Amino acid sequence: MWEDPAMHRIAVLGVRTVVGFDLAIPPQVFAGTSGPQGELYDVTVCSIDGGPLPTTRGFSVLPECGVDAVGVPDTVIVPGVDTDDFTEDPEVTDYLRGLPEGTRIMSICTGAFVLAAAGLLDGRPVTTHWAHAERFREMFPQVELHPDLLFVDDGDVLTSAGVAAGIDLCLHVIRSDHGSEIANRAARRNVVPPWRDGGQSQFIERPLPSPGGLGTAPTREWMLHRLAEPLTLEGIAAHAGMSVRTFTRRFREEAGTSPLDWLLGQRIEHARHLLERTDLPIEEVAVRSGLSTATSLRKHLRAKLGIGPAAYRRTFHQN
Template sequence: MWEDPAMRPHRIVVLGVGTVVGFDLAIPPQIFAGATGPDGPLYEVQVCSIDGGPLATTRGFSVLPEGGVEAAGAPDTVIVPGVDADTFAGNPEVSAYLRGLPAGTRIMSICTGAFVLAAAGLLDGRPATTHWAHADQFRAMFPEVRLQPDVLFVDDGDVLSSAGVAAGIDLCLHVLRTDHGSEVANQAARRNVVPPWRDGGQSQFIERPVPDPGITGTAPTREWLLHRLAEPLTLEEIAHHAGMSVRTFTRRFREETGTSPLDWLLGQRIEHARHLLEFTDLPVDEVAVQAGLSTATSLRKHLRARLGTGPAAYRRAFRGR
């Protein structure tokens, strides 16, 4: 069917190792397999073990994968879901497979899957993250890795890692957005009824993701802000809308989102700017104004800090797709 290799779907191998976290194993097929473009599916996802044998999970059930990695062929991306970190002691066969992947193959881990990548030496000297509860164990086992235990995911180019469990969804949506733009990623998020975007730098440590009963949360104000991204709002004005003091609002906002109000607002503005760059012909100056970033210089600075590219290059990349 796909005679032209450039037209075939991007091939993803989800490699279960040892005793696997079942939730993590299911995330990539759920997010990627339903993504489609004008010519059909954008991804081909295969769940594998190293030898094709069944996989035990950490929650008392087993999974029979589609086969082994040899039968899967040459992948474009390999994703390693979480493992039982308390029993994982490395797997030479898996390490050899990962180290032997061709240059340019994207390698990702979800949750404690980072232990597998680190055991293969793929994270030495590189930034990475894993589930916060296993951070101390990870540091002790892999001191050469630049562990960032307080973020949702780390994108280091060809090697990416995510924090625990649901952060794997954030990482997969990030990759989907990087590959094919916001519209495809947002469609996948809507299909799976999950938030379309959380910044990788958002903290894992959210003290109260659901407000206490009887306490007015900050969600109505967040919704209000989304309709006013272009306005030069101050923290005092935002807190006033919520009917709170700046100190109380900032504390509750961080408890509910894991980040500060102004950092969250900046993230939403950058995401809106990305959407405008992808789907409109507005000049970069106007994109900056409509996104609340004031000037093209400011937009350029923030895009480079978050994505490593400027607005013109970003627009060319996604228009090319």
């Protein structure tokens, strides 16, 4: 089934009734992602029996094949499903439980219901779409649900919140597999933000930015070009021509986080890029990314990724 056995093999398992948008995310993000040696992922969309899948929005999708024709995947991704009448599908459960040890298993949105019904999430930290959190807790009290997070990486099992958070999770996996340079290229190809941290809020019913003006986007761009400078909240707000209070409120409405938390995330991301793509000393990486010292860089990288800069460079450095 797989065209190139050397590539990482992903099976996207659609389960009735599937969320069509979620089903399309993994092939869109992973397929076409390439490194120096060519494409990195071989993606197959399948169902248990190869038959068509009804979606939640009034159309059906014909997958490429059934799971029997897929072979042994390296990663299985279960997109969201309709939870209004959700019941466990024994064939899906048997398939998921029968996967070899070490298979990476992911869910997008309410696909977490499928994994939980198969017993794969017991005792694990997970997330799902915030609107379905109450029902999820009622059905699966043995699962450690965090409905306020965009995605949760628990090693070999990863879950995401709804819709666009599935894109964030896929980009996170690419970044974990191959580094930020390749993940950023995949993001640019799909015209989406290259990085939103999994611990970021799902922005539950957040208001839209106020109409009129350009908002905080020009100031975010200005900040990106000055990551190494000692930016203050007062100075950033002044660039936007707003009071600190107004700017902070507008920024959170548009970016979903505070200005300084967003700035820190961009500095960490730039530090990762420098560690991967340059041979600069770690102290210099810290200075150029605005984290000041190697000690500060080490602290923030460990808090975010659980790994120090030297170990990160050994793992992800691009020769």
